[in-house]
Amino acid sequence: MEPDHRDHRCHRPKAFDKMEALVREMKNTESGGVPVRSQKIFLTSIPAAFMGYDLIEWLIMRLEIEESEALNIANQLCQYGYFFPISDSKNLVVKDDSSLYRFQSPFYWPWQNKPPDNVDYAIYLTKRTLRNKQRHGLEEYEVEALAILRKNLSNKWDIITAQAEEQVKLSKAMKKPDKLISDSQEKAYWRVHRPPPGIFSSLEQVPVPTRSWKGIKPRKKTIEDCKREVELLRTSLYRTRIKVSQALENLVQHVETYTEFDPLLVPPHPSNPWVNEDVTYWQLTASFFMLRYVCRVDVPTEKRVRKWGLSMEDLLCDPTGVQEFTNYLQKEKSEENILFWLAVNDLRRSSQSQVLWKIQEIYENFVKHGAPREVNIDNQTMDKVLEGMKNNSRYCFDAAQEHVYNLLLKKDCYPRFIRSDYYKNLLANGIQPLQKKRFFGFGPTKKKASTSAQPNQGGSAQQAVTVPCAGALSKRRGSDRSLSGSAHEISHFGVSVGAHSSIVKEPKVPHSHSQSNLSDIPYRGDLDLNKSSGITDTSPVKKPPSIAPGASTSEEVCPWETPSSPPKTPLTNRKNSAHLDSESSSSDVSVGVSELAEKLQRSLLTQQHTLDCGKNLHVDTYETPRRASVSVPITHSSGSGSMEGARRKVSSFEDNSSATISAASSVFVIPSDKDNKADASAKTLKKSHSIAKASSVTSQTPIISVSSATDDADEDQQQQESEIAMADAADVSVVGDDQPSSIELSTAGTAGLSQSEPVSPLAGPSKGEAKAPLAEPDSESPASEMPPSEIAAEEEHGKAQGKEETKKRKSETGEGDEAKSNDVCPWEDEESCKVDTPFVKTYATLGYL
């Protein structure tokens, strides 16, 4: 205990100080320690012992705790060897009864001296062999240990035996009770430090240098360290702080506001899935967590919608919230702000290899003067952005982003959103899970389904699309957000999920096109090419789920799948359906679906990811796909331009379930598409693409583009513009990767018809079948649409967004002088969770200046 002992160790856990202090108090019998006396058992007298319940009693009184906690502490102390049971040498357990314990001598406390070495242990064991066999005989493990030690320490063995003999001689001279005590203490010591096999020692340390027994000296501070520290201290000295009272008030307020949203404090409705196995809650709150922003369209619960109203941060941290917000802003023609914000967020965390073209893309789309979705930024911020762009910094748009966030989104768009009828409708339509669980989704869904009849298909398709990507299609969706997915669709969805984005048809459904493995996982991108052709004819058979990672789930799905699917329901595939439409199908179905959906989502993610990184970790990269990706955006633009036209067409297509299906397929495709622009896992793209085409009776990219052009005469110009813009974007991306093929594509895109060429090989077969050119736009357009808006939202591939050339910047409100200040303090957004406390907010900002 002299400090010198410990000098060589820098890491002595604080707990030992506290334990020692406590044990000292215990041992202090004069002033209220644990009563220690000689105890008698039968005729033998056991010196210096105390009883278990005395100890527990003492701890309860001393620490003012419950018995259970006292017992726990007592056991800890026992395991560390501060006292030990007299009668039971096997287990270091304290019982709250009259069993006897004895304090360990401080000499044997842990962390007092160097940890015992093997020589000590050998001496101890040898000593015991020299003594009375009956009382000091070795345990089996000790015999083994001794044999090993003898071998390893053979050079020192003479000394060891000599030492042991010496000690035995000494102990013989001791009085009997003393001998008893010291023997038991020594034994207990080794019980702690060399525990029997299979028994854990609480003295075990994490084997890292600074935490191990010996420890190491802390690294010496270099002059750089010191400079850094002083610098930090200097700046902190002049930091503006808020009063503690205010900080605390905010904290309390935050907690009070959110308590009702805390499932561990207020049991969630209908129930906590961990408590009673009912996963309805997860279905209700599900959302796709793709890269944090991808959403799926569904009817959120009322509570969830209410939470969006708490603060902008709450809205933005919920993917569905982001989507609804985007939808709303799109209606208002002011979505460029949120899209820009999302795009910058994505850029910030993109792969290094993608930073370059993403910067260009954002610049072209949002920042450049006259950009299709130009955001309103003041000059100073603009200068900063341009400065940052020179270094190709992934953070170059941060200043602009903060400006947009604080002045436009937060002060203008968000309050408008919350006050809007749109939000009120969401709130009114929100699910109240208190209703009977089984039918929770029923009411709203049903209504929607009925209303949506024709247009729904289009809408549904869109929605489906939306799932993987963020919701761009606000317009359509916003108006009729039909939740109804027929069970059939659901099953579809589920299956496809299981099969990894391959659309599998159920045999029962007449129209279904099954795409077998098409969607195999991105990792094995090889399969698809051939498949694409084969896909065209719909094979009713589902894909063996085993292929996909989701295999297990798929199995589950299958059984119910069939029964549940009502034949020929107007197929709206919606992701929502997966989670929400439990209506038609039983809840279990929905469960399965949700699982599937999740799998699907995962798989999508994987795809995305794969695509995202030019060099996928695991996947071989295929470099071809440029065209595919390019084509997508283009299509999209056309599609978006002609959205309404597309819709109409869609309606005509009603009976064709295939159309819907295609939409669904396109859904899957989309995510990949967007991502791939930049990179290359071509196969997946093609695959997906082809799939989409195949499934949609008519859909071929070329057709699509054509149709859009023809149909939307009025919008032609816009489209062209947008296309051009897209082409630009494509070019940019090309620059990043310099692939000739891609360039071609991009140029082609400019022409407007371009995509068809690259795609065509795949599409070829399907093309012939194309019944209605109209159909494709429907199927395809939603999909294509999605990528732009959604992508932008989430992925920030703003490229495709040609359609909104006439940008309305609604919020031209304050341009920010404050913007600069904002960017100075990176903390800002995080700091303020509450919209309604602007004062605090600003204060905080200042604080960080």
Place this chain on the structure above:
Amino acid sequence: MDADSKATSSETVESLQKEAEVLKKRLEEERQKLNDISLEAVAERLDCVSCPNIKPRRTLKGHQAKVLCSDWSPDKKHIVSSSQDGKMIIWDAHTTNKEHALTMPTTWVMACAYAPSGNFVACGGLDNKVTVYPLVLDEEISQRKKTVGTHTSYMSCCLFPNSDQQILTGSGDSTCALWDVESGQLLQNFHGHSADVMSIDLAPSETGNTFVSGSVDKMVLIWDMRSGQCVQSFEGHESDVNSVKFHPSGDAVATGGDDATCRLFDLRADKEIAVYSKDSIIFGANSVDFSHSGRLLFAGYNDYTVNVWDTLKCVRVWLLYGHENRVSCLQVSPDGTALSTGSWDCTLRVWA
């Protein structure tokens, strides 16, 4: 460089340290000026937190050695856990099934993390590396692993900062680092701690530009991920800081330390605002996490227990028994419905 520093004679380690001391003192004075009330006083008007009836709901058995780290999947059901013997297991916690089991070529895998997409996990430990595994069923996952970054000492913690493309790590070499997953490139290095970094946590903002780190040097530092600069520092712990966690509001940071205390530091008030400790708690806290509202703070301790603190009233409201060895890791599920704990007793448990 050397010549420069000598030329300005004041720039020696000693003088700088002296200056730092003075500055610290002044800083403390500044902070005290605004210290007008205690958290307990503010929270007096609040009702006691209604004692949640938290019970063990699942026990995940399968590890053969100490569980050292775990992380929830964003899907709210899966958990990845890593253990002392180099095994990493992906669990479906709801069904308690094991979905993957990976063996790392190292022991003491002290950190593991799920990517936000749920498609990757990262892990590392005594091998000083952070390795990313894709989660796919079809092939041998281990062959798809990718080593993203390497430290000069063990890796103690890692996380994906809102993206599958980057990994943030903390290490025994006293630095944190931000890596590009695809290229393995070091994007940013964070120097400032003078001893092993034990824990990091990302700020809960959408932009996620800041994170907090806790270290054996007893310091808690807040970092700007963009500049690599430390922007704020907190002292208070008397021993190693084992765990750090942002309050859901983003305005405060909770820490758990070897001194058997948990503490709450407010970023805007720039000071410690609460200490959660008790005479009867004598062992260090290894891991802390908040319930979704921030009202409850869960802390896993070396005495095998999980203590649940009322963060506002600063009292312990609950004590969770169950584990038979140190609680090494602990995390509230992404949707706040459950708490997972991992322990040296080789099991994980889910509480709700």
